[in-house]
Amino acid sequence: MEKDMARQMTGAEMVVQALKDHGVEVIFGYPGGAVLPIYDAIFQQNEIKHILVRHEQAAIHMAEGYARSTGKPGCALVTSGPGATNAVTGLTDALMDSIPLVVFSGQVPTFMIGTDGFQEADTVGITRPCTKHNWLVKDTDKLAETIHQAFHVATSGRPGPVLIDLPKDVQFANGRYTEPKTARVDHYQPKVKGDIEAVTKLVELIETAAKPVFYTGGGVINSGTAASQLMRELVDATGFPITSTLMGLGAYPASGKNWLGMLGMHGLYEANLAMHGCDLMINLGARFDDRITGRIADFSPKSTKVHVDIDASSINKIIPVDLPIVGDVAHVLEDALKIWKARGRKVNKEGLAKWWAQIEEWKKVRCLAFTNSDKVIKPQYALQRLEALTKDRDRYITTEVGQHQMWAAQFLGFEAPNRWMTSGGLGTMGYGFPASIGVQIAHPDALVINVAGEASWLMNMQEMGTATQFCTPVKQFILNNERLGMVRQWQDLLHGGRYSHSWSDSLPDFVKLAESFGWKGISVSDPKDLDDAIMEMINYDGPVLFDCLVEKHENCFPMIPSGKPHNEMLLAADAAAFSSGAALV
Structure with a gap:
């Protein structure tokens, strides 16, 4: 009886106990009436740190940054009604980019x-399309097991966000706590081992391909460090070229000899042409999204296509493939390496030599070249200098969304996974700043830099208070062109240069804004002052708002216009035709 009584606790206490049992160290949240019992339970313990945000959207993005940079699930706590609806953008962002999150929302008793009570919303209904799974818990005895299931679902298979909706009376009521080891989670067991016959067929294709390319995505990073290591071993051993989506940067080192750079709408010339001209495409953990494929009918038209993904629903969803392999990337790569080595480590050396010769010719185009200036800071130059001055440090990069995001992907190099946090699928402006705080909380001694545009950054600027309160020395590197840069670029392309509401007339003085929150503010507009200003930012022991005034009408190249195939890229040399609209003809 005494042992049984020891397992009795309130629903609120169960939430805290379950977080401890799953090794959670940090939770991001904002209190409200419907979650006060949980906040009271948090107050009465010291193992889990709570980060008080200024907006619930930011709480989810912080949890995303924490999760993406650690490989652990991120956790957030929001109240009912507007607390939950404010979290929807972050949940959708995490779902699109396969980020493991466990989110707790309060609910009316x-x-x-169903009575339209104060701060009531149908949270389960609202979040069903933007979570991997969600639960409304009405019985305190079932709460602990539900939480354990939530962690299992969020982190197993293709990772994603889950949500548990908690009525206030369930939090107050007593119930029996179920230990994690006795919780029922066996009803969700994603397949992790690939079919061995299919893997053998993949090896046969590797042995004979003349123009192969590895096309890698965020799934490699989500699979863990083992997947990245195995992929590097296979790429280097075969000598095959490798490219990556925006979400996959860092899985293969940017300094690696086989690296082609990112592919896609703003990907590198050589990467896109290799994808277009290959005879074997090996997709590892990517989902063939529209930013990558361009015009589907002309996507990599002559290649044999292999798709390795733990999510069976992603295979043949957009691009029909010749060899589907459902399984975890790490497991499939491990088997492929073993089989390939056992069969004699064969590749088509003659074909590969010709293929690399062609790729080297494409590289000579120097697709990232730009016309620099000694009068105004070019955004590309700003990122070149940021890379040069920070690449040897313990560095994590987050971004907002827009031109600066693409330039960051092009000009910053990542040698390891989990160092690059960006909003890929949803393209969420306002993601980068709170995400950088989440990363800094996870890595307090690291250099964490958010590459931003002034428009994106203003969307969650209120989190300056969070950074100040919790002493997170995040660096906000704003490429300030006083424009919604990517919107303006598309208005050049499609709308005759009619800049409808794509500029800002009332920007704040970023230096004064920084100082008002106890930050350091730095403003630079002259290229000759840039290096010293960046070093001042790096060396300052606290949060910095870096206002880098850049060329206002710089365009981001290369660019595949919407609806065009990979071999119809616009380069910087096409700028005149681009700005006149002639490039669409």
């Missing part, structure tokens, strides 16, 4: 559900 069970007897009030």
Whole structure:
């Protein structure tokens, strides 16, 4: 009886105990009436740190940054009604980019559900399309097991966000706590081992391909460090070229001899042409999204296509493939390496030599070349200098969304996974700043830099208070062109240069804004002052708002216009035709 009583606790206490049992160290949140019992339980313990945000969207993005940079699930706590609806953008962002999150939302008491009570919303209904799974818990005895299931679902298979909606009376009520080891989670067991016959067929294709390319995505990073290591071993041993999506940067080192750079709409010339001209495409953990494929009918038209993904629903969803392999990337690569080595480590050396000769010719185009200036800071130059001055440090990069995001992907190099946090699928402006705080909380001694545009950054600027309160020395590197840069670029392309609401007339003085929150503010507009200003930012022991005034109408190249195939890229040399609209003809 005494042992049984020891397992009795309130629903609120169960939440905290379950977080401890799953090794959670940090939770991001904002209190409200419907979650006060949980906040009271948090107050009465010291193992889990709570980070008080200024907006619930930011709480989810912080949890995303924490998760993406550690490989652990991120956790957030929001109240009912507007607390939950404010979290929807972050949940959708995490779902699109396969980020493991466990989010707790408060709810009105069970007897009030459906009465349109104060701060009531159908949170389960609202979040069903933007979570991997969600639960409304009405029985305190079932709460602990539900939480354990939530962690399992969020982190197993293709990772993603889950949400548990908690009525207030369930938090107050007593119930029996179920230990994690006795919780029922066996009903969700994603397949992790690839079919061995299919893997053998992949090896046969590797042995004979004349123009192969590895096309890698965020799934390699989500699979863990073993997947990245195995992929590097296979790439280097075969001598095959490798490219990556925006979300996959860092899985293969940017300094690696086989690296082609990122592919896609703003990918590198050589990467896109290799994808277009290859005879074997090996997709590892990417989902063939539209930013990568361009015009589907003309995507990599002559290649044999292999797709390795733990999510069976992603295979043949957009691009039909010749060899589907459902399984975890790390397991499939491990088997492929063993089989390939056992069969004699064969590749088509003659074909590969010709293929690399062609790729080297494409590289000579120097697709990232730009016309620099000694009068105004070019955004590309700003990122070149940021890379040069920070690449040897313990560095993590987050970004907002827009031109600066693409330039960061092009000009910053990543040697390891989990060092690059960006909003890929949803393209969420306002993601980068709170994500950088989440990364800094996870890595307090690291250099964490958010590459931003002034428009994106203003969307969650209120989190300056969070950074100040919790002493996170995040660096906000704003490429300030006083424009919604990517919107303006597309208005050049499609709308005759009619800049409808794509500029800002009332920007703040970023230096004064920084100082008002106890930050350091730095403003630079002259290229000759840039290096010293960047070093001042790096060396300052606290948060910095870096206002880098850049060329206002610089365009981001290369660019595949919407609806065009990979071999119809616009380069900087096409700028005149681009700005006149002639490039669409």
